[in-house]
Amino acid sequence: MAFSEQFIAELKLKNPIEDIMSGYVQLQRKGRLKACCCPFHSEKTPSCMVYTDDSPHFYCYGCGKGGDVITFIMEIENLDYVEAIKFLANKAGMTVPDERSVDTRFAHLKSRVLEMNRAAAKFYHDILANSRDGEKGRRYFEERQLSRNTVIKYGLGYSTADWDSLARYMRSQGYNDDELVIANLCDRGSGRVFDRFRDRVMFPIIDLRGNVIGFGGRTIDGGANTAKYLNTSDTPVFKKSQNLFSLNFAKKSKEKRLILAEGYMDVISINQAGFENVVASLGTALTDEQTRLISRYAEEVVIAYDSDEAGQKAAHKAINMFSAIDLKARVINMEGAKDPDEYIKRFGSVRFGKLIERSPSALDFELARCRDGLDLETSEGKVEYLKRAVRRLSETASSIEREVYAGRIADETSVSKEMILQQIAGNMKKKVRQEKSREWNEMYSGKRNIRNDPEISKHPKEYAAEKAILSYLAAYPEEAGNVLSKLPPERFVTGFNRKIYEKIAELSETTGFYDFLSLQSEFTAGEMGKITEIVVNRDDININKMSIDNFIDILLEYGNGTADAENLSDEDYRDFFKGLQSKK
Ligand SMILES: [Zn+2]
Numbered sequence: 001m002a003f004s005e006q007f008i009a010e011l012k013l014k015n016p017i018e019d020i021m022s023g024y025v026q027l028q029r030k031g032r033l034k035a036c037c038c039p040f041h042s043e044k045t046p047s048c049m050v051y052t053d054d055s056p057h058f059y060c061y062g063c064g065k066g067g068d069v070i071t072f073i074m075e076i077e078n079l080d081y082v083e084a085i086k087f088l089a090n091k092a093g094m095t096v097p098d099e100r101s102v103d104t105r106f107a108h109l110k111s112r113v114l115e116m117n118r119a120a121a122k123f124y125h126d127i128l129a130n131s132r133d134g135e136k137g138r139r140y141f142e143e144r145q146l147s148r149n150t151v152i153k154y155g156l157g158y159s160t161a162d163w164d165s166l167a168r169y170m171r172s173q174g175y176n177d178d179e180l181v182i183a184n185l186c187d188r189g190s191g192r193v194f195d196r197f198r199d200r201v202m203f204p205i206i207d208l209r210g211n212v213i214g215f216g217g218r219t220i221d222g223g224a225n226t227a228k229y230l231n232t233s234d235t236p237v238f239k240k241s242q243n244l245f246s247l248n249f250a251k252k253s254k255e256k257r258l259i260l261a262e263g264y265m266d267v268i269s270i271n272q273a274g275f276e277n278v279v280a281s282l283g284t285a286l287t288d289e290q291t292r293l294i295s296r297y298a299e300e301v302v303i304a305y306d307s308d309e310a311g312q313k314a315a316h317k318a319i320n321m322f323s324a325i326d327l328k329a330r331v332i333n334m335e336g337a338k339d340p341d342e343y344i345k346r347f348g349s350v351r352f353g354k355l356i357e358r359s360p361s362a363l364d365f366e367l368a369r370c371r372d373g374l375d376l377e378t379s380e381g382k383v384e385y386l387k388r389a390v391r392r393l394s395e396t397a398s399s400i401e402r403e404v405y406a407g408r409i410a411d412e413t414s415v416s417k418e419m420i421l422q423q424i425a426g427n428m429k430k431k432v433r434q435e436k437s438r439e440w441n442e443m444y445s446g447k448r449n450i451r452n453d454p455e456i457s458k459h460p461k462e463y464a465a466e467k468a469i470l471s472y473l474a475a476y477p478e479e480a481g482n483v484l485s486k487l488p489p490e491r492f493v494t495g496f497n498r499k500i501y502e503k504i505a506e507l508s509e510t511t512g513f514y515d516f517l518s519l520q521s522e523f524t525a526g527e528m529g530k531i532t533e534i535v536v537n538r539d540d541i542n543i544n545k546m547s548i549d550n551f552i553d554i555l556l557e558y559g560n561g562t563a564d565a566e567n568l569s570d571e572d573y574r575d576f577f578k579g580l581q582s583k584k
Contacts, residue, residue: 003085007097008070008518011085014092017056017069024076039076040065041288042324044397051536055517059529059536066532067525068517074525078242078289081520082107110236113183116175117204117212117237120185123169124157124202124215133160137201140220144265145345150272154246157202159195159217166195184214184232197230203264205232205282206248214238216245216264216283229263231283241287244279244294246271251297253277258298259356260286260318261340262305269341270304273349275356278304285314291321300328302359307334316369319362323397331365332356363405366392382413390420394427459493465554466497471537472548473504474516480508483552491555499523500531 018027018034025036028046038048041063048060059066065075073084089096128134128141128151137158141151150156159166167177167186177193180186186193200217207213214232232238244250246267250258253276261267261280270278277298281290294301303318305311315331322329332355337343344352360368370388375381389409393402402424410417456463469487473480489505492498503522507514516535520528 003097005518008085011088011092011094012056012069014094015069015088016052017058017072018050018052020069020088020091021050021058021072038062038065039292042291042321044324049536055515055535057517057532057535059532063529064533065526065529066536067520067528070520071517071525071528071532074520074528078239080107080110084520109182112175112179113235113237114211114213116170116179116183116185117214119170119173119175120166120183120215121155121157121202121204121212123166124159124197124204125155126157127160128156128158128201134158136199136220140201144269144341146268147272150268153249153271154268155204155206155212156268157204159197159200159202161199163194163198166197167193182235184235184238196232200230203245203268205238205243205245207243208248208251210248211237213243214240214282218264229283239289240282240284242289242293243282244290245282246279247293247297250277250279256299257302258294258300259302259304260294262311262314266304266340269344270352273344273352275349275353286318286321288321291318291325291327294322295325295327298327300330302330302332302356303362304332304334304340304356306339308338311339312369316366319366320395323362323395326397329362330359331362332359333365363392363396363401367405367409376412382415385409386413386415386420386423390423390427393420394424394431455494459558462493462554462558463497465551466492466494466501467534467537468551469548469555470497470500470504470516470534472551474535474538477508477514479548480504480514483548484508486549487552487555491558493555493558496527496530500534 021027021036025039025048027034027036027050029035030046030049034050034052035046036048036050037043037046038060040048040060043062047062048058048065050056050058055068057066057068058072067075070081070084070088073079073087074081077084077087079087086096128137137156141156146156164186167180170180170185171177177186177188180193181188185196187196188194197215197217200219203216203218204212205214205216214235214237216232217230219226219228231240234240245264249271255277257277259270259275259278261270261278263280263283267278267280279294281287301322303315305315305318319329319331332340334340334343334355337346340352343355367389370392371385374385376385386409389405393405393409396402396405402421406417406420406424409415409420469483473483484505489498489502492501500516500519503519504514504516516531517528519531523531
């Protein structure tokens with residue numbers, strides 16, 4: 001870490017976490033803590049806690065994000081460590097100490113990757129625009145009726161079927177193979193470096209500052225073994241879950257409304273038809289980060305997905321996500337076409353504009369889906385429709401909406417509105433109960449932490465012991481020497497915990513001091529959440545000097561074949577997770 005401890009301490013002091021967070025969320029008092037609805041995942045009851053003690057931090061019991069004020073800014077503003085420091089320093093009117101003392105290697109790498117992306121975009125575009133090799137790509141875009149202006153506006157391109165034409169070009173421009181792989185322009189396999197995108201039309205992804213941050217590539221004639229779409233994987237400058245295609249143009253339009261389309265071609269076609277305010281997610285299902293990004297630029301979103309079953313299902317999911325963050329959503333009813341591109345070609349842009357204006361609210365769309373395949377003239381049809389509609393309305397946060405739509409359903413089915421509202425209320429209560437008990441079970445069994453990690457689910461006991469040891473070290477820094485002398489870092493079983501323990505070992509050896517919450521420069525913002533969980537446990541779990549040896553023994557015995565770690569009693573195990581539960 002290149003910033004001095006003193007500078008960071010002053011920065012945090014001048015940017016109290018509760019002040020900074022209240023610029024983004026509504027904080028409520030909850031006993032000695034403050035709480036808010038988590039800005040990083042969708043929820044309606046607050047599970048994000050703010051601790052304002054001597055090491056102020058936040059932790060979300062729902063999604064596991066957490067950290068100090070610097071991590072918070074990294075996450076919510078989508079900045080790296082150094083950028084977040086600058087952001088906060090600026091807020092507090094502090095001068096950031098000498099730039100050169102900051103670890104500039106990562107910043108350098110980022111600007112290198114951006115340069116490479118720009119050069120690659122130009123390379124692909126030149127092939128498309130000017131070379132014989134680009135014929136196939138030109139034909140594709142001509143068939144899709146894209147104008148020359150549109151091709152230039154979006155910087156579209158074409159990658160040839162060669163294994164390494166881009167790689168050869170980039171090497172001639174002074175970039176080495178490692179850099180090409182880091183930028184994900186090339187892949188490495190069997191000792192060779194080859195182009196990632198081959199025989200595809202290319203869509204550069206451009207951020208709000210005009211940087212080319214990645215690419216989407218689409219096959220032209222397919223083939224069973226090729227993915228139709230291929231995107232840049234995450235790189236130092238690109239996280240596909242956190243960006244939107246064409247937001248650079250949409251942001252400039254003065255519209256308060258964003259159109260959300262399914263893919264690159266839909267966006268470009270809608271844009272060409274005169275609607276600048278259109279975006280798409282990047283070859284993945286819509287993410288929470290993307291819905292937040294949309295809500296930052298729009299008061300309303302119009303979902304323009306394909307009219308097929310898959311598209312309608314995706315629309316349903318998107319509606320729930322927007323509803324969770326209280327962003328008004330509508331859904332285009334694409335009668336007579338399979339997607340916006342086809343609709344515009346068939347009926348023209350004027351009618352597409354009207355289609356947007358007339359698009360039903362998300363709830364109208366959802367209730368129409370409930371009626372699908374039912375005959376409301378029959379009693380069975382009515383009952384089934386009521387069931388589905390009640391289920392749907394009980395997911396609606398707005399009581400006014402529930403009231404209005406209950407009235408409408410009452411008219412459709414001749415069942416009294418009061419009866420329908422009563423059903424909805426009952427359903428809502430039941431859901432809250434189910435949700436609570438599901439959360440509790442996951443917490444208690446530890447599933448919440450181990451869901452996605454095979455390394456951890458294979459070693460749940462060792463993992464729990466490691467976390468207990470780390471929480472102990474967070475609570476009693478003065479014990480580090482003692483613990484380290486008994487337990488060398490290589491005895492940690494799971495990788496991520498070992499990495500933390502190694503770092504603690506290193507810090508306590510070199511400086512005699514460590515602070516879990518100040519590890520941002522070594523760990524990603526996502527990892528800081530897991531580290532914060534350890535810090536939070538510090539206050540919650542009761543491990544004393546006797547029981548810590550039991551946890552250490554579990555790790556020492558692991559792999560020796562001497563014991564199956566029965567030393568960790570159910571009691572210890574329960575204590576470990578009880579802390580989490582008591583906060584709910
Ligand atoms: Zn959360």
